Amino acid sequence: MDVAGLLALVFTCLFFRMNAVVLLLALVAYVHLVWGDGRLEYLVEDMWISLDNDLLLAIPMFLIAGNIMTRGSIAKRLIRVTMLATDPLPGGMGVATVLSCALFAAISGSSPVTLLAVGAILYPALREAGYSKRFSLGAITSGGTLGIVIPPSIPLIVYGLVTEKSVADLFIAGIGPGILLTAVLAGYSFWVNRHLPSKSFDLPAFVIALKEGIWSMLLPVILLGGIYSGYFSPTEAAAVALAYGLLVEAFIHRELSFADFRKTTLDTAVMLGMLFPIIAVALSLKSVLTIERVPHELAMWITSITESKIAFLIAVNLLLLVIGCFIDVISAILILAPLLLVPAMSYGIDPIHFGVMMVINLEIGFLTPPIGLNLFVATTAFREKFSEICLSVLPFMALIVTVLMMVTFIPGISLWLLR
Amino acid sequence: MKRTIDILTTIEGAIATLAYSCVAILLMGDVIGRELFGISVLGIKTVAVYVAIVAGFLGLVLATHHNAHLRPEIFDHLITGRRGAMFDRIGDLLSGLFFLFLAGYAIYFVGQTRAAGDRAAVLYFLLWPIQLIIPYAFLSSALRHFAFCVSPILKSKSQDR
Amino acid sequence: ADAGALRLGTAAPEGSPWGKFLAGFAPKTAELSGGELTITPFWSQELGDEQTMVRQAARGRVDIVAVSNTAISLLVPEYSLMSAPYIFDSPEQADCVYDKHMRDAFGAELDAAGIVPLADFEVGQQIIFSKSLIKTPADLAGTKIRTAPTIPDSVFMEEAGGVAVPLGGVDTMPALKTGSVTAVTWPTVFGIAVGYAQEAPFVTTTNHVYQVGLVAMSKKTAAGLSEQEMGWVIEAATAMNGLRGAIRGAEGALIGKIKGAGLTVHDPDADELAAWKAVAPAAQARIVSEMGGNAAEVWDRVQAAKAACTN
Numbered sequence: 001m002d003v004a005g006l007l008a009l010v011f012t013c014l015f016f017r018m019n020a021v022v023l024l025l026a027l028v029a030y031v032h033l034v035w036g037d038g039r040l041e042y043l044v045e046d047m048w049i050s051l052d053n054d055l056l057l058a059i060p061m062f063l064i065a066g067n068i069m070t071r072g073s074i075a076k077r078l079i080r081v082t083m084l085a086t087d088p089l090p091g092g093m094g095v096a097t098v099l100s101c102a103l104f105a106a107i108s109g110s111s112p113v114t115l116l117a118v119g120a121i122l123y124p125a126l127r128e129a130g131y132s133k134r135f136s137l138g139a140i141t142s143g144g145t146l147g148i149v150i151p152p153s154i155p156l157i158v159y160g161l162v163t164e165k166s167v168a169d170l171f172i173a174g175i176g177p178g179i180l181l182t183a184v185l186a187g188y189s190f191w192v193n194r195h196l197p198s199k200s201f202d203l204p205a206f207v208i209a210l211k212e213g214i215w216s217m218l219l220p221v222i223l224l225g226g227i228y229s230g231y232f233s234p235t236e237a238a239a240v241a242l243a244y245g246l247l248v249e250a251f252i253h254r255e256l257s258f259a260d261f262r263k264t265t266l267d268t269a270v271m272l273g274m275l276f277p278i279i280a281v282a283l284s285l286k287s288v289l290t291i292e293r294v295p296h297e298l299a300m301w302i303t304s305i306t307e308s309k310i311a312f313l314i315a316v317n318l319l320l321l322v323i324g325c326f327i328d329v330i331s332a333i334l335i336l337a338p339l340l341l342v343p344a345m346s347y348g349i350d351p352i353h354f355g356v357m358m359v360i361n362l363e364i365g366f367l368t369p370p371i372g373l374n375l376f377v378a379t380t381a382f383r384e385k386f387s388e389i390c391l392s393v394l395p396f397m398a399l400i401v402t403v404l405m406m407v408t409f410i411p412g413i414s415l416w417l418l419r
Numbered sequence: 420m421k422r423t424i425d426i427l428t429t430i431e432g433a434i435a436t437l438a439y440s441c442v443a444i445l446l447m448g449d450v451i452g453r454e455l456f457g458i459s460v461l462g463i464k465t466v467a468v469y470v471a472i473v474a475g476f477l478g479l480v481l482a483t484h485h486n487a488h489l490r491p492e493i494f495d496h497l498i499t500g501r502r503g504a505m506f507d508r509i510g511d512l513l514s515g516l517f518f519l520f521l522a523g524y525a526i527y528f529v530g531q532t533r534a535a536g537d538r539a540a541v542l543y544f545l546l547w548p549i550q551l552i553i554p555y556a557f558l559s560s561a562l563r564h565f566a567f568c569v570s571p572i573l574k575s576k577s578q579d580r
Numbered sequence: 581a582d583a584g585a586l587r588l589g590t591a592a593p594e595g596s597p598w599g600k601f602l603a604g605f606a607p608k609t610a611e612l613s614g615g616e617l618t619i620t621p622f623w624s625q626e627l628g629d630e631q632t633m634v635r636q637a638a639r640g641r642v643d644i645v646a647v648s649n650t651a652i653s654l655l656v657p658e659y660s661l662m663s664a665p666y667i668f669d670s671p672e673q674a675d676c677v678y679d680k681h682m683r684d685a686f687g688a689e690l691d692a693a694g695i696v697p698l699a700d701f702e703v704g705q706q707i708i709f710s711k712s713l714i715k716t717p718a719d720l721a722g723t724k725i726r727t728a729p730t731i732p733d734s735v736f737m738e739e740a741g742g743v744a745v746p747l748g749g750v751d752t753m754p755a756l757k758t759g760s761v762t763a764v765t766w767p768t769v770f771g772i773a774v775g776y777a778q779e780a781p782f783v784t785t786t787n788h789v790y791q792v793g794l795v796a797m798s799k800k801t802a803a804g805l806s807e808q809e810m811g812w813v814i815e816a817a818t819a820m821n822g823l824r825g826a827i828r829g830a831e832g833a834l835i836g837k838i839k840g841a842g843l844t845v846h847d848p849d850a851d852e853l854a855a856w857k858a859v860a861p862a863a864q865a866r867i868v869s870e871m872g873g874n875a876a877e878v879w880d881r882v883q884a885a886k887a888a889c890t891n
């Protein structure tokens with residue numbers, strides 16, 4: 001009966017063409033009423049609580065910075081360097097897409113931002129150069145997820161917080177898997193597009209691109225350097241990225257007017273207005289689930305069924321893959337990391353390794369319906385059908401799962417820099 | 420009605436833009452003050468968080484106004500043409516009513532936090548005046564949906580943004 | 581939720597001294613009530629951070645919270661006056677004030693805020709972890725030191741000559757790792773458990789703030805319980821004593837452990853301690869004035885409580 005009501009609600013929203021925010025709010029309101037405490041003001045309260053968190057300040061700052069760098073020319077110049085560098089490869093621009101995502105990931109703590117910054121420029125360029133729509137969408141939407149594996153990464157900070165492990169160690173442990181993922185995705189992009197013509201390497205143009213791109217290339221250095229040498233916290237790094245981006249675009253590249261800034265900020269505000277209800281709703285759902293002890297029972301059940309470390313790791317990964325479909329990465333880490341880490345450590349698994357594994361696993365959740373942030377962002381940004389985007393990321397998702405397995409069973413990939 | 424809504428949108432957009440600029444200035448000011456001048460002001464991040472929340476809720480309204488929210492289109496092809504447009508309008512009516520309904524709960528929530536005297540961390544200012552942005556955002560979104568229902572021409576196609 | 585099933589929220593992990601202290605509460609309540617009342621604990625911020633939990637307790641969404649004094653101060657700002665530096669002359673005086681006079685000093689405010697205190701929730705003595713030895717305020721001059729994002733903590737460190745950098749739990753370890761702060765002030769047990777001593781291996785036992793939080797029930801929940809039921813909860817809460825001893829024991833043991841691990845633990849001598857305490861009056865005055873509201877009046881009540889305990 002309860003489930004029938006839920007379905008009726010969803011179908012009503014779909015038939016009458018209501019938007020996803022109304023649909024999600026209605027859905028979670030229903031969950032509160034039927035399975036929660038039956039108090040709808042809790043939904044409002046959860047929306048407020050989910051936003052009342054200074055970690056989340058990084059999101060608008062990184063988003064505006066990313067959009068400024070996209071409207072101005074920082075992203076363009078970064079991308080030009082990778083494009084010229086990969087010219088001699090057949091399928092070079094596909095490789096350049098992945099590399100640009102990786103470079104941008106080293107500036108950005110978030111996956112949707114990476115997707116937007118690189119996608120705004122490379123999506124039209126890829127289509128024009130003859131890359132298939134499906135490949136282009138898939139490469140950008142999936143490449144964007146590198147944003148949370150390559151440091152700085154907000155989910156890794158959250159993991160460090162809830163498990164009381166060193167964030168700096170987690171960042172360092174993210175580098176190896178980040179490089180591996182970049183290599184695998186770039187290799188795949190090369191392989192599927194190997195029939196496309198290559199260009200000869202244009203050294204003079206490359207040198208010019210490097211020169212013009214120097215301010216852009218410096219940004220990852222300033223951000224990571226600033227974080228590592230202690231000038232600012234990862235949250236503040238987002239504001240530094242914005243300030244640096246504004247200064248460089250306005251006074252050095254001279255490609256950003258005040259009107260541009262205003263327009264970009266307003267556009268970003270609209271974009272955040274689409275994203276934050278999704279985050280808020282996910283967090284509200286989390287609070288109902290937590291109170292009903294759903295994650296608790298799942299974790300207890302897993303640890304009760306096996307004594308084998310390998311079976312445990314596989315089970316945890318499967319659990320996280322399923323959870324990642326429905327819950328955002330930060331909430332999933334907040335709920336599950338403290339629960340899963342205790343059994344993990346009893347199986348002899350290193351907590352830093354476990355954290356990186358969790359983040360890569362949940363990275364896949366960015367690409368899975370029904371709640372996959374990168375899918376939503378790509379749908380809006382590229383004005384494509386949701387289903388088309390879902391299909392486009394499938395091969396990349398398979399590759400990320402492969403890398404996930406490698407990172408899971410070869411701890412050295414994460415831990416080599418720490419030893 | 421269009422004129423009223425346009426003026427409202429301009430004001431909401433200007434406040435959101437200003438608010439995010441404030442957040443950036445506050446956070447940068449915090450870094451510069453600490454690293455260059457060795458001073459740190461208590462509660463800068465707390466203030467920044469609340470300014471960002473106001474901007475976030477205005478963003479919800481702006482996204483509704485621009486019809487920018489994502490929308491699952493899976494049943495669209497079942498009902499097309501004039502009847503489809505009718506369904507669209509009924510949907511906006513329902514969405515508007517739903518936001519109105521939520522606004523009621525939002526007002527109730529703010530009343531509760533006001534009665535409880537909820538305060539911000541560090542600076543201990545009262546939160547309820549800031550929380551008024553929640554019912555405001557729901558009401559303003561409801562207004563947009565009702566306007567779309569009455570006069571669908573106001574609703575931009577999500578492709579035109 | 582059904583009326584007999586109560587939710588208890590805390591930021592403390594299950595395995596911590598606080599977790600062990602609270603672990604007996606649920607079975608004891610169940611035992612006393614013959615299973616009529618059950619308490620389900622949610623550990624490690626499962627229900628949200630402390631500020632979320634206390635606010636939800638005030639509104640009745642969470643039934644019982646076990647939280648720090650900082651969290652309580654969100655409902656009753658003047659409660660943070662209890663975190664003013666060197667407010668007590670001796671541990672005995674502190675115990676006496678908390679055991680006998682807190683209800684007088686804050687009862688009306690807690691009631692107005694919608695919570696009913698059940699038991700004290702000892703957090704412990706606050707100390708300094710640093711990357712270089714800090715014996716006196718003179719050594720602190722110009723040092724970027726992490727403080728709790730509260731007026732008392734930040735004001736004291738500023739008055740002592742440091743550059744106070746207020747940071748929440750999220751940012752503290754990265755800030756210390758990277759050097760954006762070179763010292764941290766934190767309660768002993770939690771600070772050592774989190775690993776601040778490894779990053780900042782010079783520990784000074786200034787014991788400048790003595791923190792005590794509360795186990796408290798939502799007034800809304802309390803209103804829904806019969807007198808007998810409330811009696812069971814209070815009896816179970818009263819039976820749950822020993823946290824004070826456990827935390828003090830843990831403080832000693834953990835300090836001993838890091839000494840054994842070769843870290844520097846500096847216990848200020850009489851002169852050094854006097855130098856720290858000399859900063860306190862100015863800091864206390866500034867805290868009361870910056871807090872505003874009826875902080876001055878509450879401060880007087882606290883002083884009266886101290887006076888009553890000085891004989």
Ligand code: NA
Nearest residue numbers: 105108147152
């Ligand atoms: Na990143």
Ligand code: NA
Nearest residue numbers: 324325365371
């Ligand atoms: Na997902």
